[in-house]
Amino acid sequence: MAEVAKSRAQAFQFRLDLSTGIPVYRQLIDQVHAALSAGVLNPGDRLPTVRQVAVDLAINPNTVVRAYKELEIRGILTTQQGTGTFIAERQTPAEDGERLRKLYALAAEVAARAGAAGYTLQELIERLNELRDESPGARKSQ
Amino acid sequence: MAEVAKSRAQAFQFRLDLSTGIPVYRQLIDQVHAALSAGVLNPGDRLPTVRQVAVDLAINPNTVVRAYKELEIRGILTTQQGTGTFIAERQTPAEDGERLRKLYALAAEVAARAGAAGYTLQELIERLNELRDESPGARKSQ
DNA sequence: TCTAGTGTACTAGTTTTCTAGTACAATTCA
């Protein structure tokens, strides 16, 4: 028994809302993003195993894999076959990982809010584009 | 021959980029939005007819209809069977005004938060664009 | 080595999305 996994941040659990029509794998991704921005998950934390999530939510392991894989591609987490899945220590070594990670989290949250309020992402993006064009002051101080 | 349509803002034309993988109907919607924000299209302007667009772009009339219909639902344009499709005089007829105002408020708040966190609006917009392209579904209630 | 626990790969079925085919209905104008 991996007591490490048990004693640490194993508390994290996924939820599922089938009434929204939002794909399961995307809900998982969003929840990881949200947990990251909320500080519930931190670098090095272990995520529940593919099978564990599959059993808990009564879904197929591959659906969990898909979510984990996308997050891994973005550098959000790392997977180690036979060991487990963990929040990456450094999200994106390319640039300032922390900064980019927060930007992702912010974008995800914004997207979720817009959707919940009945707006398409496209609509929001257009308004933001207008704002950007209107007030160059909102840009990086130059 | 409707010389009215000919002499007025009939200049507007749709384009199509099949290499992007973005659905045709969506490209049409985006182009109307872009033309509106760019001032190329203005309230009262007539859009090319469903059939005209279908012929020009070698697509099915119903694909054009779908784009026009979504824009109509949002109050962007009005259609009149047997007459044509026009940019709505008032983009925000009463109740839609409330909706748009809230969108503006949301956009403003988002912009403020991004700025406070040290991101440019451009950065956020780019991430949102990625999110949009990743999940074009999200299913807006119809 | 052996076993338990982990992620992975391949394939397939179902659902949703997107586009098309075809016929119908409303409007305008001579």
Add this chain to the structure above:
DNA sequence: TGAATTGTACTAGAAAACTAGTACACTAGA
């Protein structure tokens, strides 16, 4: 009224998205 022009409705097929079934491979620990 009747023809031409416009948008609309219904149906269906192809493609993509999403999830599932099943077997395999890697890792850690006894």
